Amino acid sequence: MSRARVLWLTPVLLTMLFPLAWMMFISVQPQAGNALSLDAWTRAGFTLQHYIGLFREAAFARYVFNSALVATLVVTANVLTAGIVGYALARSKNWGSRALTVAMLATLMLPKQVLMIPLYLVCARLGILDTYGALVLPFAVDAFSIFLIRQYVTGLPTELEDAARVDGASEYRILGQIVFPLLRPVLAVVAINAFLVNWNSFLYPLIFVDSDRLRTLPVGLALFSQGEHGVDWGLLMAGSTISALPTLAVFLFFQRQILEGVVAGAEK
Amino acid sequence: MRRPGNLGLAGWVFLSPWLISFLLFGLYPILASFVLSFREYSPLAPQASRFLGLANYAEALHDGTFWRALGNTLYFTFGTLPFTTAIALGLAVCLDRAFPGRTWFRAAFFLPTVVSVVVLSIVFKALYSPDGPLTGVLHAFGLAAPRWLLDPHTALPSIMAMDVWAASGYYMVIFLAGLKAIPVELYESAALDGAGPWRRFVGITLPMLRPTFLFVLVVNTIRSLQIFTEVFVMTRGGPLDSTLTVVYYLYDQAFYRFRLGYASAVAYLLFAVTLAISLLQVRWLKLAGAKE
C-alpha cells in the first residue's frame, strides 16, 4: 500500500521539482544567461561565482537581517491576532459577526493595485513611511489568516469550551488554555503563510521605504540583478535559491506542528 | 451562566485587534478608492481631480477590452480551480497518514510555494520558450510542440498550468491542517461498521472538511480573479490580448496612464463579480451540506 503510494507519487514529485532544480542549475552556471535553453545542458559547467558575488554585496547581510526582522514580527503578530479574532468570529453566532466576516473577506476582494496609493497616504499621515513601522504595522493583522482560523474553529466541537464554562472559567482563560492548544495545526499554517507572503513581498516594501538600510531582500535582489533590459540571471537565481532556504526551513519546522496536531487530537 | 456560543464582552475584546487595524489601515484605502471610482483622478495631479458620476463605470462597461479581460480572468479562474482543489485534496489525503519519506514528499510538494512568483514566472517563461526544455522534450519524443506563450490559443492555458503547479502544494498544506480537525474516533467507529476507505472518505472526510473546503475555494477564487504577477512577467497581456486579465488591465490604467479613478471603477466591478461568485460558492456548499 505505502510502496504503491511512493511509486505513483514519485513521478508527480519530479515534475514538481524540475523548475526549481533548473533554477539552482542556472545559479551555478558560469554563463548563466545562456543556461536558459535546452542545449546549454550539454555544456554545463559549475561555479559558485554568483553566490560569492552576492555575499560580496556589502548590503546583502543588511537586507537579509531586515527581511528576517520584519517577517518575524509580522508572523508573531499574525499568529496571535488571527487566533484570537478568528475564534471570536467563529463562536459569536450573531448577525454582527457574520457581517464582520463578510467585511473582512471583502477587504481581500479589492486588488492591492488600487489600494496601494491610498494606503501610502495613510502611512504618510501616520508618519511611518520609511520606517520598519510601514513594513510591519499594516500587515500585523491579516484577514486571510483570520478567515482561515474562523473556518477551522467552525469545524471544531464546542464540548471542551462548554465544559470549561460550566466550571466557571473566564472566556480569556478558555481561549488561552483550551482553544489555542487545539489550534496548533492551523496556527502553523498561518505562520507558514504569513512568513511566505512577507518574506517574498516586493511591491509594498519597495514603495513604503526609501532608505537603503531599511530595504528587504526581494527589493535588494531586484536592484542587484536588474539591467535596463534583461537581468543578471546568475545573481538573480543564486539570490532566489538562497532566499528560498529560510522559507523551506520555516515550513519544515512548522509542518511538525501540523503533524503533532494528530497526537494532541488522539489524546483528547 | 453565559449561553454557549456567545462570548459577550470578551468577544469584542477578541475582535479589537482586527477592528483597530481595519480602522487604521483598511477602511481609508477602501473608502478612498470607492470615492475615486466616481472621479477623474491622477496621482500626478491630485488637485485637478473632478467628479464624474458613473462615467468611469459606463466607460468600462462599454470597453471591449475590459470585457475581454474579464472573460480571460473568469476562464483562468474556473479553468484552474477544479484542478488545484482536486490535486491539493488528493495530495493531502495521500500524505496525511504515515509512510516512509512522508515529510520529504510534503516538503517537495510545498517547494514551488517558497519561491517568489516573480522568479517562478521568469523560470516558466524560459521553460515555455521555443528553445526551452518543454519543447525540446516533446520534440525528442517526435511530438509537435505548441507555441505556448506565443500562440493566442495556448498562452493563457500555459499560464494556467503554471498556476495549478505552483498553487496545489500550498492548498495541500491547508487541507492537511483541516484533516487534523477530524476526530480519529469517527474513522475508528466507521471502520468497525465495516466501511471501506472510499466510504470513509465520502462519508466522513468530505463532510468534516467542509469549512476548510469553503476556505480553499473562496480564497483561491479571490486570488485567481486577481491574477497579475504571472501575466506581468510572462506576457504583459499578449499575444493579441489573449492573456490580458482584469487586474493587469487596471494596473495598466492606473500606473501607465495614471487614471487611478478609472482603475478604481474597474476594481469595484471586479469586486462585485468576486463577491457574487463567493456568495454562490457559500450557498452551494451549504446546499451540498443540507442534502446529506
Place this chain on the structure above:
Amino acid sequence: MKRWVACVLFATLVAGCGSQAKKNVVVFWQFWPTETIQPLIARFRAENPDLDVQVEQLTWQAGQEKIAAAVASGKVPDLVELGSTWFPAFAHQRALVDWTDSSAVLRDSLHLWDMATEDGRVYGLPWLGGTRALFYNRTLFARAGLDSTKGPETWAQLLESCKRVNALGGGVNGYGANSGERYVLFKKFMPYAWSNGGTILSPDMKSVTFDSPQNVQALKFYLALADQGRIDQQSLIDQAFKQGKIGCVLTGAWLLKQIPIDAPDLRYGVCLVPAPPGGRHLSFAGGEILSTFQKSANPSGAWRLARFLTRAENAAVIAQSQKSVQPAAVIAPDDAYFAAHPHEKIFLDQLGSAIAPPNHPEWGRMEAAIENAVEQALYRRLSPEQAITQAARELQAALSSPQASTSPRPQGP
C-alpha cells in the same frame, strides 16, 4: 508576552525614524546601480561643497508606481530620472518644473530635446538616449555564403540575408520578429515604417497620417522578414541571437554589454537600420530625462545636479559602463572613445536621426492600437492593408474622443 512584542515594535519604529532630509540636500531618484552612479556623485560633491546628494535607486519594473505614490503624497524627490515613455504624463499634468528659460543656454550642447518637451515647453534635461539598430551574426552570414564583413544596408539585402540564413536550417532562423508581449513590437516595426517615409500623426498632432501606402509597404516587408525567421518575445530573441541561432535582429545596445558576458565567442556586427529604395536609415528613439517636481524642496540644487550629470563627460560614464544608452550631450565627431568602440559609434549615429514618438496625451492608446494591428497581421488575422486601416481608425478615435487626462508610454525593450 504581548508587552514584550509591543516593546520590540516600538523600538524598531524608533530605530527606523530620523532620516528627514536636511536643507541643501538634493534627493535624487535614479535607475543606475550604485557602483556606476556613486563616483559621479562624489565628483559632484567635490565640485559643489555646499550641496549634499542623497541617491536612491529605482527599479525598472515598478519605478512609476513609486514615483506616482510619492507625487500623490507630496513627498517628492528633488531630481528624478524619467524614462521618455513616462515623461509625457508628468509633463502633461504640470507636475514638473518648467525649465524652458534656464535650459536655453544648453540648447546647442544637448540634443534629443523633443523627448523633454511638451506643448513647446521644456520640463527636463535630456540625459541619455537609447535606440535600436541591426545586429547580425557574422558566422551565420559566412556559412550562408553572404559577405560577413558588413551588414545589410537595404531592405532587399536584409531580406535576402535572412532568407539565406533561414535556409541553413538546424534550428537557425533568419530574422527575429517580436510578439507575445506589449510595448515592444511598436519599437521594432516603426523603424521600417519611418525609414519608408511613413508617419503616425501630422506634425501638429491634429490629424492621423498612419493610413498610408508607405506604412502598408513597411508592414508587408516586416511580415516578409517574419516569414524568414521566428516570432518571439524580446528577451528570448536576444537569447537566441547570443546563442548564434538568429541571423539578423533589430534590438538595443544592451546586447553590447551582455554578449561579452554570456557569449564571448559570438562573431557579430552592428549596422544602421536598412533603408528601402529612396528611403532613410531611421530608428526609434527613447531615453532618460532629468526633471524636478513642482513640490521639490530644493529645485536649484536639482538644477545644478542635472546640469552636472548631463555634461558629456559625465553622461559618458553611465553610457560606457551600461552600454544600453548613449549620452544625450553632443559628442565631438572625433571622440576617442567612440573611435575605439565602433559598435557603440553605430548606435550613436543611429540615435542622431532616430525618431521619438509624439508626446501626445493619448499616446498610450495609440501605441496599443498600432501594436495590436501589426500583431493581428503577424498572426494572419488581418491583411496588411486592413491592419493599417484599422490602426488608423483607432488613432482617429483617440484624437477625436480623448479618454485620458494623460497617457504615457510604458517602459519596455
